[in-house]
Amino acid sequence: MARALLITDVQNDFTEGGALGIDGGTAVVERITAFLRRHAGEYDLVVASRDWHDADGDNGGHFAGATGPDFRTSWPVHCVAGTPGAEYHPALDLSFVDVHVRKGQGEPAYSAFEGTTDTGADLVDVFFDRDVHAVDVVGIATDHCVRASALDGVHAGLDVFVYEDLVIGVDPAASEAALDEVRDEGGHTGRSDMDEGRQRPGGAVL
Template identity: 65%
Template sequence: MTRALLIVDVQNDFTEGGALGVEGGAKVAAGITSLLQANPGRYDLVMASRDWHHGDDDNGGHFAGASAPDFISTWPVHCVAGTPGAEYHPGLAADAIDVHVRKGQGRPAYSLFEGTTDDGAAPSEALAAAGVDTVDVVGIATDHCVRATALDARRAGLGVRILSDLVAGVAPGPSAAALDELRAAGAVVESSTSGS
């Protein structure tokens, strides 16, 4: 088994104090770092995504603009490329990341699999090149980008485990529903301390 860790959108704008801050986001960043430091060699590949939106347009309708955001498909401006809000949270050990993925870039994108790596490849290509067949998924937000990433990983035929103590969601109800949907899709949901 070749396992990757997929870190989803642990960015300043998605943690406390950010444009779309999620409660518990900073704790997720610190928890992921602790996991990696306590378990060197646990993962054959560490891949992380960041929203990376253009600041000069509505990003394919993703930004609400002059209208009020509905927080379902339209959002306030966030994670604009090159701004502090788009950077990884300082509590995340960015030096442990092997492959960086940028998503958005002028259009709505929720799943890590919708992005591109720094060398322009699809994330699925980078995972395949490394022989990855199983992924652990962590990050922000459970009910949006973590959900989309994990579902795409299952569609790609990968074994998927959501580390429930290393995700944070926008709202409790939708986050619980997302985890139920992921279980129904064949993902395992368990704590990062539940074995390897």
């Protein structure tokens, strides 16, 4: 059985200077690339997801209207398909990425499992076709798309592990609650700089 790394929404609009930029976002992207350079060979598949919203319309209410965003279910315009804000942050080394997933095309979508690959395949089918049973999750934002992706992975029967030092959230309290929720649902969390040889819950030695 195989193991995958899921890099969630490491995009310009979610880092400093973007439409929904998070302070510290660039540093997380740099740490993810450093982690890939050390550990990419331990993964059978590396997947990266992106918000990829339609330029026309409100994407099913995801983009706020005249009343403004509530920052829970409606948001400022961000990650519009084909714009610089929707592109991966330049600090992410894309040479390690095997599969790209786009989500939120005309409708709200937080989880990478709601998106499709460049060939139109669902992510869960990609994992099952590759016999992936374990997925490590990193990226942006802990309290939104990382949370949703990790939970959907758990609910799909995958052994999910979120690296706490390779994610960053919008709100610290909500981010901690999101990690608690992942653990409560049967996922695991921890740091990428674990002691040499320490067992990752579910199997693989780090």
